[in-house]
Amino acid sequence: MTQDTTQQHTAPETTPDRVEAAARAAHAAAPALAALPPTVRAAALVALADRLAANADDLVATAMEETGLAEARLRGELNRTAVQLRLFADTVLDGAHLDARIDFADPDFALGPRPDVRSANEPVGPVLNFAAGNFPFAFSVAGGDTAAALAAANPVVVKAHPGHPRLARQTAALAAAALEEAGLPTGTMQLIEGQDAGVAMLRHPLVKAASFTGSLRAGRLLADIAAARPAPIPFYGELGSVNPVFATPGAIAERGPEFAAGLVASVSGSAGQLCTKPGLVFLPAGHGLDAAIADAAAAVGEHRMLDPRIAEHYTAGREAILSAAGVRFIAPGSIRTDEHGQGWATPTILAVPLDVFRPHPDALLTECFGPIAILVESPADTDYADLLETLFEGELTVTVHRTDREDITALARAAARRAGRVLFDGWPTGVAVTPAMRHGGPWPATTNGGTSVGTAAIARFLRGVAYQNAPADVLPAPLRDDNPWGVPQRIAPAGESAGWGDRARA
Amino acid sequence: MTQDTTQQHTAPETTPDRVEAAARAAHAAAPALAALPPTVRAAALVALADRLAANADDLVATAMEETGLAEARLRGELNRTAVQLRLFADTVLDGAHLDARIDFADPDFALGPRPDVRSANEPVGPVLNFAAGNFPFAFSVAGGDTAAALAAANPVVVKAHPGHPRLARQTAALAAAALEEAGLPTGTMQLIEGQDAGVAMLRHPLVKAASFTGSLRAGRLLADIAAARPAPIPFYGELGSVNPVFATPGAIAERGPEFAAGLVASVSGSAGQLCTKPGLVFLPAGHGLDAAIADAAAAVGEHRMLDPRIAEHYTAGREAILSAAGVRFIAPGSIRTDEHGQGWATPTILAVPLDVFRPHPDALLTECFGPIAILVESPADTDYADLLETLFEGELTVTVHRTDREDITALARAAARRAGRVLFDGWPTGVAVTPAMRHGGPWPATTNGGTSVGTAAIARFLRGVAYQNAPADVLPAPLRDDNPWGVPQRIAPAGESAGWGDRARA
Structure with a gap:
């Protein structure tokens, strides 16, 4: 986030009016996106992966010009980015990340009659993703943080990295079109550019979480801004490491x-x-x-x-x-x-x-x-x-x-x-994109120990909601008795509670 | 956290030396506590529940004097506190909160040969819990936050609420003894008193997370302190609500x-x-x-x-x-x-x-x-x-x-x-203690949307660690092939990855 006076490209700064419009569009898209069935959201992630693959020649050419990275590395990274989107598509369909729990009512509960209580994770709301410079695909516009936030059913605003502005715009245009054609609401994927625009968006009350990959100095600055908001939001920063x-x-x-x-x-x-x-x-x-x-x-x-x-x-x-x-x-x-x-x-x-x-x-x-x-x-x-x-x-x-x-x-x-x-007996570079992978660690590796690689990355963009004695027709799909999305439901049947702790009694 | 000039009791402030000693003792206890098998940690939680129940008459008498709450309410609350500890004992044994994942090596992976990657949640480290005044049992020394932090295998330092200092000391002494007799290391449960001591502990580098239940003003103050540390830590505050x-x-x-x-x-x-x-x-x-x-x-x-x-x-x-x-x-x-x-x-x-x-x-x-x-x-x-x-x-x-x-x-x-x-069609007071319950919400209900009731509360005090190509004998128990703790393991077998995203293809 230091002022860059040496860079040759002059990326236009997104104006305050457009920052405001982007925040409102993301906010407006959120309920419709959250209401879509997982099949539609997963298919959209796959469509985005396909779109990136279909445009690999163009994207890699731009990336080579802007970053100086080698073609083979960039093709591999684009492939990895597509695989990551597909992995999150499977995560969406699987539904384990929703942590659906059903505790049926229990009239005989030890502490008095217990209501029907059910809980599941829901999308946190619009997510701001600060793209990284060193992975123009895998940690940029359509990279891991974006994939995880979308998989969690959140609209995403990406703050472009100034190191590859043309590639950022190219990717964002492809992504927005692919997602919209797949049935996701307008406003699901937006791009903003410039340091001031990024900070303004981070401070915007309609933004509910942010992610970042970059330097300790910039990350600390942004983490402090997120924490100092009138309504603080979680800031998931990956700030660097010596990797002994x-x-x-x-x-x-x-x-x-x-x-x-x-x-x-x-x-x-x-x-x-x-x-x-x-x-x-x-x-x-x-x-x-x-x-x-x-x-x-x-x-x-x-x-x-x-x-x-x-x-x-x-x-x-x-x-x-x-x-x-x-x-x-x-x-x-x-x-x-x-x-x-x-x-x-x-x-x-x-x-x-x-x-x-x-x-x-x-x-x-x-x-x-x-x-x-x-x-x-x-x-x-x-x-x-x-x-x-x-x-x-x-x-x-x-x-x-x-x-x-x-x-x-x-x-x-x-x-x-x-x-x-x-x-x-190996080397830490070349982070494998697999469900169990973690790319995180205690401060200052990250701001909070979360991971930005692997399917657990989705947890950063979810929040739990409990429903008590809800009528069947207002329960969200993951909590219904008929389980229309077929997600894992953790059910604590009535009466089981009587045995709490007994398994552990010495 | 406002200076209280009207209160009649004069709680002694824990000295800076004792704050330092408590932080060191908690830090020293952490590895031994984390290494204990879940059976021992679960039995310790049950022993603590039993100890509270066995001392109900004494504890309730002190609580009545100090808080003015009615006997029936306090007996009910103590019972709830014991049930909560038993619930977390079952959670410890169950092991789902560890989110154990195993991705076997895959020589044919689309992005090149993939290593063996396994991940699971581990304890975050010493937890500081600011006790609440309105629930002298359920949200105080042996209350929900303490139960969740202990269940996650973390040492706990409780900052006593000044509204019930004698009860806090009585409970802490019972708890420390019960846990130690059950085989948990010395330093697993400690009490500190006084506002300055609480803030000093919140700033202590050996403390890795904090929880709080109280006012928006005090909670914001503490959240800002946690965020401004040289190494920020997560601060889980429940700050209040109008509950429309x-x-x-x-x-x-x-x-x-x-x-x-x-x-x-x-x-x-x-x-x-x-x-x-x-x-x-x-x-x-x-x-x-x-x-x-x-x-x-x-x-x-x-x-x-x-x-x-x-x-x-x-x-x-x-x-x-x-x-x-x-x-x-x-x-x-x-x-x-x-x-x-x-x-x-x-x-x-x-x-x-x-x-x-x-x-x-x-x-x-x-x-x-x-x-x-x-x-x-x-x-x-x-x-x-x-x-x-x-x-x-x-x-x-x-x-x-x-x-x-x-x-x-x-x-x-x-x-x-x-x-x-x-x-x-009910009323929000009387939060049921059940696995699916959530006591949280977006800011300012809580600092970060976590829950302090229900078994998902344990997630606040865990962090994920991945192991890549680890020799069998250094893998933590939840990630071993022979699964000695019998926890749920999410296994992605080699070859499955080839189909990523195909399920979602339109």
Whole structure:
């Protein structure tokens, strides 16, 4: 959200009048959208996925121009975005996210006659989604947050990322048309542009939740605005992470070269501009991997960074790391700026002994968005679990490389307390789009521990409502005895309550 | 959270040193508590319920002295509190709240080989619970928020309500002993006292979530503190509500006298000091219920209010309502202060025509905590749904009295958008403790739409963690193939993903 003076495109700012109109249109669409049967809403998500796939050539061409990302990466990302929409279509049909509960009336209840009580999740209302710059498809206009909010039956207003304004408009137009043709109300999908417009929409009383992927600084600013509203709203921000990796002596002894190659690939992919890029790697001193890492890094070509502002931030962050005391180059890497202001980088891998790093880790513990990583060379008997709990607060991922001969239980438990995802013998980049996946973690990884990947992401955009002694004809479909949507209903029959707690009696 | 100068007891403030020690003790207890099997944690909740029941005579005697609430009400509330603990014991054993998901590895996945990904909810960490004054058992030391946080396997620090300090200490001592004897770690349940101590604990970095039941003013203050921390934490506040009631012409014609009696009972029970007390009642002009309401109100004896501060607030709030233009007395009611500073009240029921109320509703739309309600006499053709959406923002409850001959679908849908619970042909006070119940609603009913009653309340104190390619022996129990805790596991087998979205294809 910093003022960007170097960017070459000049995205038009959505005017206050149009922000107001967009908020009202989203609000007006909400009841009709919520009333549609899941079959229609799921088919609309699939139609959107199909529409994106059918326009892949055009979309990828625009994305390449605007972001500098490689064609293969962008095609893969678009495919992932479509798969994500299909996954949420299945989620909509499945209905487990509605958490439908039915407690029949119980005249013999221990606390006196109990009414019929039923509850289910309902859409929270219009959602504002701040698109990210580094995933122009998967975390942008039709990305994960949008898919989750739509799946929850909420209208979505996307605040376009200034890094790819033409792609944002192209995607939004395709999406709005696809959803409307599939029977969703006008106003279900809208785009706004510009920082002031985004903040105005975040403050708008008709907006009921917001999501964001970006920097800690911008995310904190927006989270504070959401919390300070006369009526605060939940703000789901994914703010970044250092993603520490811990490699045991056994793992390095057993698979050193493979580890080196995997590390360089994970650090340099997409020029390191990924939220899950591993920034700090703890491994045994005397690992002997310098040459393998340097060779792998030297084989990586120059990659354009997303935009001049990111290149500028990366240059400054890299400088700060390079100037820290006791840092040793393994792969020096490079960053240069071309005549258009664009940055071009090759991967930088450094090393520092644990005893130098540990007393003043601040400079090295800050996320540096780009192709850089620091190896922290640690004595073989280092207690990684203690190190993790001492140094880290909240991370998207913690990675452990180990062998079956080593007991890493304590490290795994510590990692689970600090991160949204704990992974083993792999690399955190390339987040799989699967129902159980989580992309989140304690502050500052996210503002509140929610996930923005995986089908549990839908929970952020729902709220529960209970109905007491409701006439059958006003109950929402998921709570009716005849269950017309066929959703899972959790039924507590009369009388069962008498046994509460008995199962647990010693 | 206002400074209370009139209160007679002088609760000692927990010192900063003891706040620090309590935070550390809770933090230290967290991993051991989380590692206990559900059978042990469930049995501990039941042991706590049994301990409360076994000490009912002592606890109720203290509560009567400190709160002025009637013995029958307090015995009922203690029973409800025990039932709530047992309900959460069953929830712990059931395990559905863990949302365990297993996606097996899939080498043929559309986006490339997919790793084994599993996720489940884990405890969020130490929870701070600000006890309420009006439910010295059910929303205090061993009340709903504590039960939910313990069920989620979190250590709890309760900030005692100054209205019942001796009862708070008595309950906390019983609870800590019962839990520890049941095998839970020391530090699982602790009590702190005093406003400064509560705020210091809310700011403490080792506290990971907080809950609160009380006034909008205090709740907003605390919510802002939680949001402004260097590392913000979720703050689950239940801040109050006017709880509008809408009665159709048919309902009044069919069951007028029953309606009048129910209304007076709901407004006057516990001297109206309930979050769900109906404060505004919309009903047809010419309802003819004045005499029935006046007679029922006249039959209600004087009831002591909880403490001098609440009596003072009630006196001022009632004055403001009485002085509003166009207000007519149906039952005048009374409030007086005795020689100990305690307030004694009888129910006040007023009426105002809709056309007088509607243009400047502010004075009458604010919650007035005590035995007072305002009837808004409305023309028979009034669009209640529109009225509800125009006047109200977020409510704990909306109540509809209707007949089968009237179509109230639009009103019910509007109510669901504004409230956490919609009830029909009944009264919102006396919240049933059942799995599907919800006690929450959009701001300002709550800070974030969560519920503090019903088993879904546990979700506030959990966070999801994903494990990728984890060795079997480090997976938490709910995610193991052999499922030692016997929890529901949602398994997406390899290959199924190929069909994503196909079910929804038009």
